[in-house]
Amino acid sequence: MIPFRPWSGPWTPAICRDLILDTAQEMNRFLADVERRAFRIAQVQLRSVEDAQDAVQEAMFQLAKRYSARPQEEWTPLFYKILQSRIRDTQRRRAVRNRVLSFFGGQKDDDDDAMPDPIASAADTAGRDPSEQVAQAEAMGALEDALNRLPGRQREAFMLRILEGLDVEQTAQAMGCSEGSVKTHLSRAMHSLRQSLGEHW
Amino acid sequence: MKKQEIDDIFAQRARDLFLESTGHLDPEVLARLREARRQAVQAVEQRHPGFSLGWRVPAGALALAFVAVIGGALWIGGSAPAPSASFAAANADAPMMMTNDNLDMYADLDFYQWLESQDQPAQAPAAQTVNDDSDDEDDTGVGG
Numbered sequence: 325m326i327p328f329r330p331w332s333g334p335w336t337p338a339i340c341r342d343l344i345l346d347t348a349q350e351m352n353r354f355l356a357d358v359e360r361r362a363f364r365i366a367q368v369q370l371r372s373v374e375d376a377q378d379a380v381q382e383a384m385f386q387l388a389k390r391y392s393a394r395p396q397e398e399w400t401p402l403f404y405k406i407l408q409s410r411i412r413d414t415q416r417r418r419a420v421r422n423r424v425l426s427f428f429g430g431q432k433d434d435d436d437d438a439m440p441d442p443i444a445s446a447a448d449t450a451g452r453d454p455s456e457q458v459a460q461a462e463a464m465g466a467l468e469d470a471l472n473r474l475p476g477r478q479r480e481a482f483m484l485r486i487l488e489g490l491d492v493e494q495t496a497q498a499m500g501c502s503e504g505s506v507k508t509h510l511s512r513a514m515h516s517l518r519q520s521l522g523e524h525w
Numbered sequence: 526m527k528k529q530e531i532d533d534i535f536a537q538r539a540r541d542l543f544l545e546s547t548g549h550l551d552p553e554v555l556a557r558l559r560e561a562r563r564q565a566v567q568a569v570e571q572r573h574p575g576f577s578l579g580w581r582v583p584a585g586a587l588a589l590a591f592v593a594v595i596g597g598a599l600w601i602g603g604s605a606p607a608p609s610a611s612f613a614a615a616n617a618d619a620p621m622m623m624t625n626d627n628l629d630m631y632a633d634l635d636f637y638q639w640l641e642s643q644d645q646p647a648q649a650p651a652a653q654t655v656n657d658d659s660d661d662e663d664d665t666g667v668g669g
Binding site for chain 1: 531532535536538539540542543544545546547548550551554555557558561562564565566568569570572
């Protein structure tokens with residue numbers, strides 16, 4: 325990662341072009357590193373491949389368009405802040421749509437029932453035993469179910485801090501709250517998840 | 526086992542399962558993620574020229590226009606004609622008017638105009654007396 329360095333010399337076209345190419349390359353590396361995890365974080369919360377892809381695509385584009393000039397150490401919390409905002413928007417729109425549909429007596433919009441599970445349908449490239457694959461897929465499925473029963477802020481804190489591996493400060497920036505709130509949400513999430521998943525998970 | 530240790534083991538297992546699940550994504554999903562990334566990188570390349578150069582061009586043009594306007598104004602001002610004679614004559618009293626000593630006189634201008642009109646009939650005899658005196662002096666001088 326190239327450290328952020330304010331340029332104090334003359335802004336010739338060649339220097340501008342070099343800086344643009346540097347930033348574009350760094351952005352490409354950053355997004356390539358986070359895209360799979362970001363997709364899974366969105367998919368776990370939205371339970372829809374399409375919506376998760378849309379959310380990640382929007383977060384990538386907004387980060388590149390608005391914040392690529394910011395120091396690179398800010399990209400991670402900014403990216404996840406945009407992504408979480410997009411996920412919440414999608415969940416709100418879906419909740420409104422479901423209320424309207426249920427008011428008129430229609431069917432609920434259950435995207436997760438309609439979609440094929442990409443994890444279960446993908447081939448195992450690690451050459452593991454099929455029973456091990458099944459056990460891991462079931463354990464991950466149980467974790468996803470338990471996560472979706474948590475209050476939204478607890479779920480966000482757990483996913484960003486534990487699954488994505490952000491530190492407390494970055495998690496607080498991404499969630500738009502204090503570090504103390506992150507610790508509180510995370511502690512409650514851990515307690516609820518351990519109770520929900522049981523001793524032998 | 527302490528609660529913190531249990532939490533750490535739980536968190537590690539959750540993270541391992543999560544990272545494992547990212548390694549088995551559908552090829553279509555991966556292709557779409559790559560395309561989204563390509564568009565985002567393109568947005569960086571399109572954004573920065575507008576940020577680093579685009580505003581400099583109109584700013585430079587504005588600065589040039591400003592310098593041209595100021596230069597033109599100075600050039601025109603430098604070759605302007607000198608004030609006319611009537612203008613100079615009209616301002617001949619300006620130094621006198623600017624001094625505080627004469628302000629009282631200008632405040633009572635009507636009084637001084639009246640005083641001048643009263644003094645005029647008496648000036649002629651006074652002039653005659655002077656002439657007589659001068660004659661006397663002349664006589665005295667000749668006689669002395």
